[in-house]
Amino acid sequence: MTGHNHFRLGLVLLMAPLLIWLLSLIFIPHIDMLFLSLSEKVAPRVYETGLSNYAAFFNEPLYWNTFARTAVMSILATFLTLLIGFPVSYYIAKMVRGRVRAFLFIMCMIPFWVSELVRTFGWMILLRETGVISSFLVFTGLSEGPVELLYNDVTIMVGLVYTSMLFMVVPLVTTLDSLDDSLVEAGYDLGGNGLRVLRKVIIPHAMPGIVSGCIVVFMLSLGNYLTPVLLGGKDSMWFTEQIYTQFITRFNWEQGAAFGFLLLILSSLIVWGGLKITRQTLSNTMG
C-alpha cells in the first residue's frame, strides 16, 4: 500500500512541472486572450462581451486585405521554397555520397545557426540602393544609376525563402534518403523517362517530407515579423505588424487579441489540414 502511494507521489511530482508549464504559459493565456478579444470597450473602464473586434476586422478592408495578403504571400513563399529546395535535397540525398554529402548538408545548416536578424541584415546590405548588387549593376554598366532593390514584394519573398530553406531541406533529405535506388532504376527499366520517374516514383515517395516541410515553412512565414518589416519597409503590410501595432502602438489590446486569434486559427487550420491530407499525426511529424 505504501509502495503504491509512493509511486503516485512520484508521478505527481514528475507531472507537476509539465502541468504548471502548459497551464500557466500556454493554456490559460490563450483562454484569457480569447476572452479579451471578445470584450469591447463601451465607456472608459467599462467592457461588454461582444464580437465587435472581429466585426472590425471584416468591416475594415485594410485589415482583411493584410490578412489575405499575408496568407497568399506565405503560400507563395512555401511553394517557392519547395521548388528551390527540392533539387538541392535530391542532390544531397541521391547524387553525392560520403564526405561530400555530409559537407553539403552541413553547409545547408550553417546559415540557420546564425540569428535571423543577421541574415536579414545581410540581405539589406546586398539589396539597398548603395548596396552590393546595385553597385555591381552600375559598375558593369547594366544599369545607368543606383537601383533600390529593397522595399518591394520580391525582396520580401527572397528573404522569406532564405529564412525557411532549412525547414524544407532537412525533412526532404530525410525522406529522399529512404528511397531505394533500385526503385528509381526499375522506373527507368520499365521505360520511364526522367520526368515520369520523378512524377510517379520520387515525388510520391517524398510526399511525407514535402508536407511536413511545407507546413513548417508556411507557419514560419505567416508568423514572421522581421523579414517583412526590414526588407519590405513601410508598405510590407504583414499581419503580424498589425498585431504589433494594435498592442504596442495603439494600445488597443482587445483588437490585437482578436487579430492574434485569427492568425492562430489560420495557422492551426493549415497544420491540421496538412496532417489530415497525409494521414500523419503531430506526434510523428515533430518527434
Added chain:
Amino acid sequence: MIPTIPQSRAFKSIYAGYITLFFIYLAAPLVVVSVFAFNDSLFPSLPWNGFTLDWFFGDTAPRKGLFHEEPILESIGVSVFVALMVTTLSVFVGTCNAFLFERENFPFKNVLYILMLLPLVIPGIILGISILVFSNTIANAVENLIGWDWEILRPGLFLVVLGQFSFITTIATLVISARLRKFDLTLEEAAMNLGASKWHAVRTITLPYLRPAMIGAGLIAFLMSFENFNTTLMLVGSDAPLTITMFDRLREGSTPVLNAVSLFLMIVSGMLALVNVMMQREKQ
C-alpha cells in the same frame, strides 16, 4: 536521375551549376555582413574604403567599436542572462517531461503529449501576446485585490524568460526523450538489485547516461533563446536583449558596428554548433 543512370553531360553540368548557385545564395548575406565589418566607412555599404578594425576596437564616436559601445555590451549581457535562465529552466522541465513520457503510464498520456508539442506550432508572436495579456490580467487582479503593483508581471525580463521558456521546453523535451528511449532499463534494475534505491539508481546510472542529450538540449536552448526575436518583441521592457537592440539600430540605420556584432554572433553560434556536432559524434 541517380548516379547509376547515365545522364547527358549538359544535364549534369546544369544540375551542378544550380547547386553552386544555391550555395552562393545561402552564403552571400553572411559573407557581406562579415566583410563590411572591416570597411573603413561610416555606413555598411560600398564603396570599399580600406580595411579597419575600428568597428571592433574604436573608442570615440562616431567610430565607436563593439567593445566600447556600452548599450550593445549591456544588451549582450541581458541576452546571456535571459538565455542562461531559459536554458536551466527548460532543461530541467524537459528532463522531467522525458521521464514522464518515456517511463510512466497514466490516463490521457497521448493527449498530454500532443499538448506538449503544441507550442511548436503556435507562431511566436502569439505566444508572446497571450503571455502578455495573461500576466497583465494577474497584475491587475492583484492590484485591485490587495493594492500591490506587481512590477515583475509587467513587460520585462521575467516575462521574456517565461515567453521563451514556453516553447523552448518542447524542444528540450524532444531531444532528451530521444536519448532516454534508447536507455537499457536493465542497467537501472541491476543497480537496484545491488541495493540502490530507485532515485539513487537514476542519479548514478540514468542521469550520467542522459548527460550528452542534456548538454545538447542546453546548447540548442541557449542559442534559440539568444536569437529569439518574435516572442521577445512582445514582452520586452526597458532592458532590451541584443536582438531587440540590433533591430532598433537596423531600422534607424547604423554604422558598421552592427556588422561587427553580427560577425561576433556568427563566431559564437558557429562554435556552439561545432560543440554540438562533436557531442553528437561522441554519442555514436
